[in-house]
Structures are given as C-alpha cells and as structure tokens.
Amino acid sequence: MELGESIEQAIIREVKEETGFEVEVLKCIGIYTDPEHIIAYSDGEVRQQFSICFECRIIGGELSISSESYEVQFFTVEETKQLAMHPAQRVRIQDYLQHQEKAFIR
Template identity: 35%
Template sequence: MPSVFVAARNPLAQLLLVRRCDSGSWELPGGRVDVGESAVSAAVRETAEEAGVQAEVTGLVGIYTDPAHVVRAVDGSVRQQFVVVLQARAVGGTPAPDGRETCEAKWVAPRHVRGMPIDPPVRRWIDDALHEGAPPRLA
C-alpha cells in the first residue's frame, strides 16, 4: 500500500514537521493513499489533516522502498513501507496537530532538524527534501 509524505516549506524556508502521538518521533506529514485517490490529492489531504496546513505540491523528492523499514499500523497490520515524498509550499493555515495521530505540528528551521528525534528512514527523506534542486531519489 503506497504512502505519501510531504516536505512543505513556508516563505521563510522552514520545514513543516509533525510529532507522532504513538512514538514521539518527528516526521513529515503524510499517510496512506486511499483507493481512488491520487498521490498528490493524498498529500494535500494528509498535510491538512495532520498538520492544519494547506499545501500545493511542487515536485518530487523521491520514492523510497527500504525493505528494513517495516511499519506496524494501529490496526495491527504489518507491511513494508512504499513511500513517495513530495515537495510542497504552504499556501494557508497554521500548524496544528490532529490530536489523534499527531500531537504537535510546527515549522522548523533546517538547522534545527538535526537535534530532533527522527527515525532513520524519515531522516533520509528529510535530508533529501532539504537538498532542493537535487534529482529525485529512487531508493
């Protein structure tokens, strides 16, 4: 099942991050692509739901299929994550968590990302997203 995550930036070039309620780790807003939904539509929807920010997708950061990144969903299902990470710009809203999946949402200056608790696969996505202009990663 494909998932999409969004590297949204504001006019100050800050990155939108959310903190997961279950693990306390920070990540990009995102989630599963629903049946009948495009990756871009899912990206816009997930960013609004999880972070309270309206985003406009502007490009592709990469496609990630790390076999070592296994995800255990709330419903108990286990799967290898297949992730599309998209670049976006914020067009409205103020960061706010959904209180269910995300407990915090905020803009973060790139220089502050290094000190945050972020799972290794997600850190790679974020590092790639912060290198704007680089070709999309296929991993």
C-alpha cells in the first residue's frame, strides 16, 4: 500500500500495474499468514507470507505484463489443477471456489 491509500485503492492500483486490468473490488476472500511459509525473491528480498485475497471484476483495460511478471494468462478451474504452484496458492483458489459470504482467516 502507498501512503494515504485505502485497501480498495491499493487493490485497484496493484491489479492495474501487474495485469493491465481495471477492476471493481467485490469482496474479501481471505486473510492468509503462515510463519513457516517464507518467500525468497530473486532480488534477495525475503519475507514471511502474508496476503489478503479479494474477488474482483474486470471492468476495463487490457491484459499485459509488468516488471513484476513475465507471463500473465487465464486458466479454467480444471486447468489450475494441473499447474505447479505452492500449496498456499492452491488453498486460496479453493477458498474462492467455495463462494462463502464470510472471509477465511488462515
């Protein structure tokens, strides 16, 4: 988040920067933390996993990559089952697919 930014404004800005899409924020899917899940980035930065996931609807823009990504694409639910990904990412997808009213806290 940038100084003076609401979480909704941060989501809208980050999605635009990282995908090229303009979005409307619909709801919070979940809040995820795990002291055992450490992320080491290629630039040497190391962080403990913490994320808040939101459901958004695309309202404009065009799919594009950013300096933080080298490829961006859509997948069907079935295709995601075959993708190699960290188990924490798979949990977020499964939580979204449950369509619960209340956000998950994990």
